[in-house]
Amino acid sequence: MVLIRILKSWEISEHQTTPETAFLSRRRFLKTAIAAGIGATVLPIAGCKSETNSDSLSELIQNTTPLANIPRNPNFIEGDRPITEQSFASRYNNFYEFGGTKSIWKSAQSLPTENWKIEVGGLVKNPRIYDIDEIQTQFPLEERIYRFRCVEAWAMVVPWIGFPMKRFIEAVEPTSAAKFVRFTSFYDPEITPGPRFHLGDLPWPYTESLRIEEMANELAFFATGIYGRTLPKQHGAPLRMVIPWKYGFKGAKSIVKIEFLAEQPATYWNTLVPSEYDFEANVNPTKPHPRWSQATERIVGTGPALSWKRQPTLPYNGYGEWVANLYST
Ligand SMILES: Nc1nc2c(c(=O)[nH]1)N[C@H]1C(S)=C(S)[C@@H](COP(=O)(O)O)O[C@H]1N2
Numbered sequence: 001m002v003l004i005r006i007l008k009s010w011e012i013s014e015h016q017t018t019p020e021t022a023f024l025s026r027r028r029f030l031k032t033a034i035a036a037g038i039g040a041t042v043l044p045i046a047g048c049k050s051e052t053n054s055d056s057l058s059e060l061i062q063n064t065t066p067l068a069n070i071p072r073n074p075n076f077i078e079g080d081r082p083i084t085e086q087s088f089a090s091r092y093n094n095f096y097e098f099g100g101t102k103s104i105w106k107s108a109q110s111l112p113t114e115n116w117k118i119e120v121g122g123l124v125k126n127p128r129i130y131d132i133d134e135i136q137t138q139f140p141l142e143e144r145i146y147r148f149r150c151v152e153a154w155a156m157v158v159p160w161i162g163f164p165m166k167r168f169i170e171a172v173e174p175t176s177a178a179k180f181v182r183f184t185s186f187y188d189p190e191i192t193p194g195p196r197f198h199l200g201d202l203p204w205p206y207t208e209s210l211r212i213e214e215m216a217n218e219l220a221f222f223a224t225g226i227y228g229r230t231l232p233k234q235h236g237a238p239l240r241m242v243i244p245w246k247y248g249f250k251g252a253k254s255i256v257k258i259e260f261l262a263e264q265p266a267t268y269w270n271t272l273v274p275s276e277y278d279f280e281a282n283v284n285p286t287k288p289h290p291r292w293s294q295a296t297e298r299i300v301g302t303g304p305a306l307s308w309k310r311q312p313t314l315p316y317n318g319y320g321e322w323v324a325n326l327y328s329t
């Protein structure tokens with residue numbers, strides 16, 4: 001008997017569920033269903049609890065410092081959509097190391113960011129261990145306003161602060177054998193409990209990967225800040241990836257290791273559910289997720305102009321002029 005019933009998109013409350021959460025929820029259904037001896041169909045959909053607006057912004061940005069006088073890159077100003085309010089963006093997060101819901105901002109505060117080191121190795125001429133402070137000073141920071149599109153069909157507009165990954169490539173000098181780059185997120189089972197309900201092992205640590213040509217594209221970005229300050233922990237302090245033409249899960253948070261490799265490595269979501277999260281993961285309105293359409297997206301936020309309005313999704317999330325040449329055959 002098959003206990004897992006695949007949820008149809010209309011059964012998933014968009015305020016609650018994420019593709020990723022839905023997957024973990026199905027595992028939870030299965031586990032609960034076995035324990036209770038009942039079928040999954042009668043069980044409720046697990047998702048995030050409803051959010052409250054009572055958390056003040058100062059709580060949401062605890063442990064951050066202002067980043068003053070950072071120039072805004074005029075090539076990346078979002079004209080069509082307003083910037084998502086930080087009071088929403090910083091308490092609506094995906095960070096499965098700290099739980100399987102959107103409400104992880106409080107638990108993420110236990111991420112230890114002092115003396116953060118990033119190990120850079122593999123097929124590079126200059127392998128080394130970077131201190132986060134060195135990174136902040138070695139690479140000139142700029143602000144870019146990017147559209148952000150999650151595979152769960154919601155979207156925001158986010159003002160990131162950071163630097164293009166291509167500057168980083170120039171500094172570490174990959175050898176000609178390097179074809180892929182793997183990014184590894186912080187993981188310590190004592191500190192990052194993961195989602196509460198799941199069956200079997202999850203492929204921790206969270207890793208993501210790009211082809212080296214993708215990493216060298218002008219748009220690929222390392223963020224050290226957001227909304228004019230250093231990154232709050234829930235956004236992946238002190239350094240995370242931002243790849244605006246790909247679904248959000250490609251942007252690993254709280255990076256501790258960067259490796260240049262000859263072969264394509266396994267990645268977190270692609271290992272867990274290869275049929276739902278492909279390696280390339282470019283935003284593509286014509287390629288539906290197995291469980292829902294990707295043709296439109298909800299603009300999430302709390303402002304009256306935003307309020308969960310549906311908009312068409314654009315190929316490459318609207319960044320085709322920058323990246324389409326990476327994928328022409
Ligand atoms: N380490 C790690 N990185 C991660 C995730 C995660 O669970 N763990 N979630 C991804 C997903 S699915 C999304 S949509 C974005 C969310 O980023 P935000 O919370 O800063 O908006 O982070 C991505 N990076």
Ligand SMILES: [Mo]
Nearest residue numbers: 150151248249
């Ligand atoms: Mo996502």
